[in-house]
Amino acid sequence: MILAQLQIRGEDDAGDSCVADNGFCPSWIADNWERYQDPFLEHLALTLISVAIGFVIAFGLALVAHRRRWLIPPITQITGILYTLPSVALFFLLLPLTGRGKTTAVIALVAYTLLIIFRNVITGLEGVPAEARDAGRGMGLTPRQLLWRVELPLALPAIMAGLRIAVTTTVGLTALVFLAGAGGLGEEIFNDMQFRSNVVVAGGLCVLLAVVLDLLVLAAQKLITPWTRKVAT
Amino acid sequence: MSATFAALGEFGDAISFIFSERENQRGSPVGGSHNLALLWEHLKLSAAAMGLAMAVALPLGLILGHTGRFSFLTISTSNVGRAVPSVALIALFVAFFPRSPEFLNVTLALALLAIPPILTNAYVGVRQTDRDAVDAARGMGLSGAQVIRQVELPLALPLIFGGIKTSTVNVIATATIAPLVGVVTLGDPLVAFSVYGREGQIGASIIVAVLAIAAEIGLSAVQRAVTPEGIKLERGPEGRARSRFGLTKRRIQTAP
Amino acid sequence: MPPTHTAQSEGPSGYREAVELEFAEATKRYPGADSPAVDGLSLTVPAGEICVFVGPSGCGKTTAMRMVNRMIDISSGDILVGGRSVKDRDVDELRREIGYVIQQIGLFPHRTIADNIATVPRLLGWDRPKINARVEELLDLIGLPQDMSKRYPAQLSGGQRQRVGVARALAADPPLMLMDEPFGAIDPINRERLQNEFLRLQAEIRKTIVFVTHDIDEAIKMGDRIAILQVGGKLAQYATPSEILLHPANEFVEDFVGADRALKRLALLRVSDIELGPSNGGPSIRDTALVRDALSDLLQHGALHGNVVDSGGRTVGGISMEALARLAKA
Ligand SMILES: Nc1ncnc2c1ncn2[C@@H]1O[C@H](COP(=O)(O)OP(=O)(O)OP(=O)(O)O)[C@@H](O)[C@H]1O
Ligand SMILES: [Mg+2]
Numbered sequence: 001m002i003l004a005q006l007q008i009r010g011e012d013d014a015g016d017s018c019v020a021d022n023g024f025c026p027s028w029i030a031d032n033w034e035r036y037q038d039p040f041l042e043h044l045a046l047t048l049i050s051v052a053i054g055f056v057i058a059f060g061l062a063l064v065a066h067r068r069r070w071l072i073p074p075i076t077q078i079t080g081i082l083y084t085l086p087s088v089a090l091f092f093l094l095l096p097l098t099g100r101g102k103t104t105a106v107i108a109l110v111a112y113t114l115l116i117i118f119r120n121v122i123t124g125l126e127g128v129p130a131e132a133r134d135a136g137r138g139m140g141l142t143p144r145q146l147l148w149r150v151e152l153p154l155a156l157p158a159i160m161a162g163l164r165i166a167v168t169t170t171v172g173l174t175a176l177v178f179l180a181g182a183g184g185l186g187e188e189i190f191n192d193m194q195f196r197s198n199v200v201v202a203g204g205l206c207v208l209l210a211v212v213l214d215l216l217v218l219a220a221q222k223l224i225t226p227w228t229r230k231v232a233t
Numbered sequence: 234m235s236a237t238f239a240a241l242g243e244f245g246d247a248i249s250f251i252f253s254e255r256e257n258q259r260g261s262p263v264g265g266s267h268n269l270a271l272l273w274e275h276l277k278l279s280a281a282a283m284g285l286a287m288a289v290a291l292p293l294g295l296i297l298g299h300t301g302r303f304s305f306l307t308i309s310t311s312n313v314g315r316a317v318p319s320v321a322l323i324a325l326f327v328a329f330f331p332r333s334p335e336f337l338n339v340t341l342a343l344a345l346l347a348i349p350p351i352l353t354n355a356y357v358g359v360r361q362t363d364r365d366a367v368d369a370a371r372g373m374g375l376s377g378a379q380v381i382r383q384v385e386l387p388l389a390l391p392l393i394f395g396g397i398k399t400s401t402v403n404v405i406a407t408a409t410i411a412p413l414v415g416v417v418t419l420g421d422p423l424v425a426f427s428v429y430g431r432e433g434q435i436g437a438s439i440i441v442a443v444l445a446i447a448a449e450i451g452l453s454a455v456q457r458a459v460t461p462e463g464i465k466l467e468r469g470p471e472g473r474a475r476s477r478f479g480l481t482k483r484r485i486q487t488a489p
Numbered sequence: 490m491p492p493t494h495t496a497q498s499e500g501p502s503g504y505r506e507a508v509e510l511e512f513a514e515a516t517k518r519y520p521g522a523d524s525p526a527v528d529g530l531s532l533t534v535p536a537g538e539i540c541v542f543v544g545p546s547g548c549g550k551t552t553a554m555r556m557v558n559r560m561i562d563i564s565s566g567d568i569l570v571g572g573r574s575v576k577d578r579d580v581d582e583l584r585r586e587i588g589y590v591i592q593q594i595g596l597f598p599h600r601t602i603a604d605n606i607a608t609v610p611r612l613l614g615w616d617r618p619k620i621n622a623r624v625e626e627l628l629d630l631i632g633l634p635q636d637m638s639k640r641y642p643a644q645l646s647g648g649q650r651q652r653v654g655v656a657r658a659l660a661a662d663p664p665l666m667l668m669d670e671p672f673g674a675i676d677p678i679n680r681e682r683l684q685n686e687f688l689r690l691q692a693e694i695r696k697t698i699v700f701v702t703h704d705i706d707e708a709i710k711m712g713d714r715i716a717i718l719q720v721g722g723k724l725a726q727y728a729t730p731s732e733i734l735l736h737p738a739n740e741f742v743e744d745f746v747g748a749d750r751a752l753k754r755l756a757l758l759r760v761s762d763i764e765l766g767p768s769n770g771g772p773s774i775r776d777t778a779l780v781r782d783a784l785s786d787l788l789q790h791g792a793l794h795g796n797v798v799d800s801g802g803r804t805v806g807g808i809s810m811e812a813l814a815r816l817a818k819a
Contacts, residue, residue, distance in 0.1 A: 022328070084449045086406030089438035092423055095431065096243035168315045175318030176410065179423065186320050193324040193414060194331060203321030210316030369595030372560055372667075373609050373657075374584030387599045461599030463641030 025197045036188060040205055043184040046177060047170045047213070050106050054113030054166060059159075061114075062121035063147070072122060076115070083115035087173050091180035105182035109173055113166040120162025124155025157228055160221035164214050171210040185209075243435060250422075250429075250436030257428055268419070268440065275418040275444070278336065278411060279404045282343035286400060290348045291393070294355025298389070299381050307356045314349030319407040322346060327414045335415045343407055347400035354396025358389030391460045398452035405445045419444070507536040507697040508571030508664040510557065515566040517552050517722070526552045527722035529566065534714065536664075537695040541712035543702055544745070549722030550701045554667050557699065558587045570665055585609050588658030588666035588696070592673040594650050596642040602628075602653055603638035609661040627656040630690060648679040655687070659694070669701045684710060705746055709734070709753055717742050731757055751817040755781040760797055763816060765806030769794040776805055784813050 058079070065071040085093075090108040098104045128151045136150040152159075175186035188202040222228075254265030297303055322345060326338040362385050370384045409420035419441050422433035429437070510533070517527040527549040534540040542550040555561040557568055559580050568575045575583055596605050603624045610620045628635055631652040642650055651671060658666055671687075672680045684707065691698065702708055708715050709730045717725045717733065719741055726738035734754040737743040746753065760783050761776040771794035774783045787795050787810060795808040 022331075080449075081446065084402055084446050085442050086409055086445050088406065088409045088420065088423065089441040089445070092434045092438040093442065095435060165315065168312065172316060172318045175320050179410070186318065189318075189321050189324050190413065194328050196328045199321060199324040199328045203318060203325060206318045206321055207313075207316050214312070214316070363595065363598065365591060365593035365595035366597050367595075368560070368593075369589065369591060369654075369657075370597070370608075372558055372584055372587075372589035372591070374581040374586075374612060375608075376581050379612070384597055388597075463597075463599045463601070463643055466641050466643035467598055 022194065022196055024200060028197050029201055036185070036201060036205060039183060039185045039188050039202075040209070042182075043171070043174050043186075043206070044209060046102065046105060046109065046174045046182065046184055047167065047209070050109035050174070051113055051163070051166050051170050053106065054110045054170075055117055055163065057110065058114045058117035059121055062118050062125070065118075065122065066125050066147070066151075075118060079115035079118050082111040085111065087112055088176055088179055091177070094180075100181035102177075102182045104180045105174075105177035105184075108180070109170055109177070112173060113170060116166045116169070117159075117162045120158050120165075121155065124158030124162075125151055127158060128154045153225070156225045157221065160217060160225070164217045164221075167213045167217055168210045171206060171213065175206050243431065246432035247435035247439060250432040251440060257430065257433075259428070263422075263429055263433060268437070271417060271419045271421055271437070272440065272444075274416065275405070275408050275420075275441075278339060278343065278408045278416060278418055279401070281336075281340045282347055282404050282408075283397070283401055285340065285344040286347035286351055286404075287397065289344070290351035290396075291355055294352045294393075295359055295381060295386065295389075297352075298356040298359025299377065299385060301360065304356075304360070307353060311349040311353035314346065317346070319343075319346055320410055320413070323410065323414055339408075339411045339414060339416045343404050346407060347404050350399040350403070351393070351396040354392045354399075355389065358392030358396075359385045361392065362388040387461055388464065391456055391464065394452065394456040394459055398449065398456060401448050401452060402445050405441070405448055409441050505662045505664050507695055509536045509569075510534040510540075510665060510697055510699065511569040511572075512553070513567045513569065515553065515556055515568050516564050517549070517556060517561060518564045525564070525722055527556070530722065530724055531566075532716055532724065532727045534697055534699065536697050538713040539691060539698040539700055539711055541700045541702060541708040541715045542718060543705055543708040543712075543715055544718035544725075545720060546703060548718040548720045550703070550718055551669055552722065553718070554669055554699050554701050557665075557667055558584045558589060560584075585612055585661060586663050586665070588663040588668075590654050590658045590666065590668040590671045592670040594654040596650055596653060596657070598642050600641075601638065602633075602640050602642070602645070605642070605653060606638075606657045606660050608657060613661055623660060627659060630659070630693075631656045632686065648675055648683060651675060651683060652686075655690075659696075664697060666696050666698045668698060670703070671700070672707070673702070680707075687711070706753070709757065717745060752781055752784075755779070755784060755813070755817055758816075760808065763808075763812075765797055765808060766812060768796050768804050768807035769809070771795045771807070773798050773802075774808060775800075780813065780816065783808060784810075787813075 061071075061075050061079075065075055087108045090111060091104055094104045094107060098107060132150055132154060133146065136146045141149060174184050175189065177184050178187035178190055185202045185206050189199055192198045250263075250265075251268060252265060254262050254267060257263045294307070297307055319342070323339055323342040326333075326342045327335070330338055359381075366388075367380060367384055370380050375383060408418050409423060411418045412421040412424050419437050422429035422437035423441075426434060512530045512532050515527060515530045516525050518525045530553055532540070542553060544550055552561055556563050557570070557575065559575055563576065570578075570583075570587070597608070600608075603621075606624050606627055607620045610623055615623070624638060625635060628638060633649060633652060633656075637645070637649070642653070645653065651674075655668075655671065658668075672683050675683060688711065700708075700711055702711070712730055714727065714729055715733055716727045719725045725745075726733055726742045728736075728738075731754060733742065734746060734750045734757070737746060737750070743750075756779050758780040759776070760774060760778050760780055763780060771792040772786055772790045774786055774795040774797050776797050776799050778786075783795060787793070787808075793810045796804055797806045797808055799805050
């Protein structure tokens with residue numbers, strides 16, 4: 001092992017044969033539950049902040065590009081490069097600019113979400129049926145009203161789909177921000193990668209968080225796009 | 234002003250780390266040509282994981298797509314796959330198979346990460362092929378295997394390569410954390426600050442970034458190359474107008 | 490010299506002989522459905538004729554047709570192609586002998602027009618020169634210029650694509666063709682053109698054809714015989730177009746063919762087909778016009794008589810409202 005790892009199996013666990021055998025130990029998990037609480041909240045906060053910032057930027061870019069179509073290829077290209085850049089590499093590439101810590105982590109995570117959200121907003125807006133747009137214009141809506149009352153509502157399913165992908169992916173990536181010194185559940189995993197109980201709990205919490213956030217976004221989508229709900233026939 | 238210069242200065246050091254050898258604090262040589270060994274290990278690991286993932290996911294995706302079965306399951310794997318953190322997956326393998334070689338463990342973990350996008354894209358690619366073309370093919374007497382090989386596979390190729398591209402870039406990125414469990418890839422300078430120093434961290438990050446972007450660009454070119462000419466035409470502006478025409482046509486058909 | 494009909498014969502002079510198609514109590518029950526989609530269908534299509542399946546949406550036309558090439562399994566009863574049960578045949582082999590055209594056309598977008606047309610000949614292992622010759626011949630037959638053979642489906646208009654679909658189905662010179670609403674997605678003007686082209690083609694190739702449509706006018710125009718299906722997959726009437734127009738078997742058929750069946754009947758005939766009286770003047774009517782159009786002409790002019798002329802403008806006889814009324818009633 002290259003980095004000295006902090007063994008989280010404490011002195012007082014020495015007598016526990018389950019822990020000693022590196023088993024999957026429900027009793028250890030029950031005793032050490034609070035250990036994961038702060039990293040979990042940290043993980044959650046980093047995810048939400050990053051997705052929120054990413055959404056605001058990407059959504060804004062998409063609205064601008066929706067008016068000036070020629071902007072779509074260059075924005076796609078640039079956000080595409082940010083998306084392709086491995087986050088881990090980005091953590092260190094940012095070192096000279098923002099140092100180690102949460103700022104660096106958030107910048108890298110935001111960089112990753114931009115393309116996902118931008119592409120989905122654009123796809124959603126492009127998918128608006130021409131008839132709906134025509135009808136809106138025919139009723140005398142200004143371009144601005146058309147955007148907010150017709151196009152964006154109809155694009156919502158695609159936008160929310162992008163948000164779901166962004167959220168789940170970001171939860172996964174946030175597990176790496178410990179490399180930038182920003183904590184999160186990944187740090188707990190890293191602290192004792194050989195201890196099964198630890199890996200299962202910390203990893204499981206990540207997956208759980210992703211699933212719950214995904215379902216929340218999905219629920220929000222159903223709530224704000226009632227017309228997409230299937231009607232029983 | 235001076236802060237910017239300092240920043241540039243660190244990138245300058247990093248670039249020199251990439252190209253020229255030096256001694257680290259412990260007196261062993263790093264940087265320059267020594268990066269090649271790291272690069273080689275990185276590529277070997279990525280290739281092994283991708284090879285394994287493709288061997289599993291491609292046939293499975295094609296067959297599932299052809300039969301149209303297990304749609305929910307196939308689509309779900311990619312959603313779940315996104316939520317599983319790479320570091321947790323690698324740790325799981327190391328924790329549960331402590332006796333198997335690290336390289337194998339990491340390869341398996343990376344392959345597992347790479348499977349969902351390939352599987353889903355192959356599945357969706359096949360499902361998305363014009364079902365009428367498939368119906369016509371069956372009606373003309375093409376056997377199941379002939380339908381897959383002559384119709385579904387060529388039409389799904391762009392999406393299939395899209396999946397391979399996504400996974401490859403992802404695997405190259407994730408191979409960076411392999412040194413955490415002792416597989417010495419290009420991520421080594423990133424996690425072993427004390428050995429390589431800051432210029433090593435940044436330098437290796439640059440190499441990883443370039444590698445990922447090169448893979449993205451290269452595989453995008455392959456993707457374009459395998460896209461059948463007739464499909465490109467369908468997608469062009471003219472083609473798009475046609476498909477809009479197609480929509481109106483379909484509406485006429487369903488009118489009572 | 491009598492034309493030789495061999496399995497491999499090609500060219501306008503030597504098409505493979507058409508076969509008779511027989512439905513014998515053919516029934517399809519979809520799993521989970523309460524009633525059959527096709528219910529004891531029995532009818533015989535003589536070799537070389539077009540049989541049109543027509544009826545309201547969901548009456549089982551497509552199902553009945555797709556049982557022939559076993560795209561859908563027959564639940565009970567049988568279908569005989571050239572006297573042989575389709576159930577006894579190897580399914581891929583059977584399909585390669587039956588031309589298949591669907592409304593959505595289903596051209597392979599990644600293959601050129603030539604390659605699309607060559608699909609079945611390739612499956613049958615024809616050699617390259619023979620395939621190329623066949624493709625050329627078919628392009629001529631459907632009236633597309635040869636240089637279109639290198640194009641992709643995306644570069645063709647809807648009507649052109651539909652014609653390629655027909656050519657592809659004809660490629661291996663199948664004795665039997667199944668066509669499911671082949672012109673359903675085409676605008677009325679082009680549909681009319683394709684219908685005429687297709688009838689001209691059929692006069693030459695004389696295939697046995699099952700043609701599905703839900704448009705009674707198309708059925709009357711295209712069919713040698715028409716099978717009118719009722720929802721629930723029951724055969725309401727199977728007869729020639731004029732028979733159906735003259736003697737609808739029941740109320741359903743009467744409703745389905747419409748209140749204007751007398752007019753539709755007049756549309757089956759040309760002026761030259763009917764007995765002409767002496768000319769009593771009136772507006773000029775070409776002898777090749779449809780009788781219905783002649784009637785329309787007379788009404789337009791408020792005339793009781795028309796003067797029938799041939800291509801040279803010479804009077805060949807006269808047509809009267811009275812005669813038309815008799816004809817429509819007959
Ligand atoms: N795969 C299937 N599974 C279950 N029921 C089916 C299936 N295909 C068709 N049906 C049902 O069988 C009946 C006949 O369908 P079919 O497609 O043959 O009708 P059709 O006459 O071709 O109608 P249309 O003019 O709309 O094409 C319909 O009630 C339809 O709902
Ligand atoms: Mg139908």
